[in-house]
Amino acid sequence: MSKAIRVRNLEYVYPDGTKALKGIDLDILKSESVGLIGPNGAGKSTLLLHLNGILKGQQSSVEVLGMKIEEKNLIKVRQKVAIVFQEPDDQLFMPTVFDDVAFGPINADYPEEKVRAKVKEALKGIRMESYEKRCSHHLSFGEKKRISLATVLSMQPEILILDEPTSNLDPRARRHLIELLKNLSLTKIVAGHDLELILEICQRVILLDEGEIVANADTRGVLSNKSLMESHGLELPLSLAA
């Protein structure tokens, strides 16, 4: 199977001198669902921001669907790699749901009919077709999370990156989101601390700590390794702890 993402020797130092990523090598295959776990400050979000060129590592190579991330193909990369950020109020910045979901397709210069079709399709995908005219700030947290997903699905990405997708969701909204994610046949990277979610939807998991990959193997194998998990500030998921 061909590679969706190929990262070699990714290093990143923040302007204040903090080394966030140290020599990351990573391959993710097309249609694979990969979990990205690690304690707070491990570098998960920093790594994700490199995958569609928001951050650019020093002397490194990040390739997405065979394209090297460079200035000249950033627009194309960003159409293929969609990020859903942790805080939905950061993701929903337009006055209405329609404008937010249409934001990506319009920036991709799609014709008007195609933009409208993509918005309809994306909202239908998350079962929120009737929300087009609603104001983003009037939605509940769970609704905002789902609309956040629609804002990137409307761009028809090939790779979907989710940063803490279930944080702050009540159990019903969380279950709803998990079902939505399970039905999406895209390459998925899910970062977060919801290990049950990762166990449910990811075949492989990458454990990151202090900017380095410390484990990269099948989900069940990593998540059930008590000593490994505990030595990196994590716990076994409840379903595996029993």
Added chain:
Amino acid sequence: MHLPEIDKFAHLKSPLHSWDPRVKIISISILILSIVLLKDPRVAFLGLILAIILVFLSKIPFSFVFVHLRWVLFFVLALFVILSLTTPGNLLMRLSFLSISREGARLSLLISLRAISAALLIFPMIGTTRFNLSLKALQKIRIPDKLIQLLMFTYRYIFLFLDEEKRIFTAANSRGWVRKTNLFTLKTTGNLVGMLLVRSFERTERIRDAMVSRGYSGRLKTLDDLTLCGKDFFKAALAITGAIMLSLSGWMG
């Protein structure tokens, strides 16, 4: 919590609601301009009546308008008092050691009428269209993109900012902080406001990331869902005729 939504009544049906926002903004802006340039308080009073009629036609409740105008009225009242007492001229009235000149009373009345009329006209102009459509209209009439983005983000995030402000002050109150008229309150308020600004700045960086990752490159693009018809121009003609009549009345004295 109470949200300061100016487009709360944009869902109503009225001749102002069905007016194309582009033509509406231009026409009412011309009307506002004609009123603020008036020099005669009697004509300015006619302008105020016209503004009240437009608010009435828009079906926006006067209670809503009054609540949102209260700060303008407070400011106008302060101006009214100051101008009345400080403008030199023929004596109109003496109250103890204070004297009010005829010219001062006339000027303060004129400015108050102009200010209240202009503020009132904002409601039929902006309050009868959903804010996102008003922004699109502004974009179509070539208001600079940066200004529109500034307005859009202010409107989108003011609610979040107010929520955050409430949370941060609740957190302070829950640890026993009580607002008093002392230096500690001033210092704490300063710190909390500073914290709010830092959080807002961090949020802007995250929003920028979210925008860039969806292809934003500096210009805000939206779909054009505004349509013009004959009625829009008829209403514009009425508003502009009103503006011209007011100007002519003022000019002829």
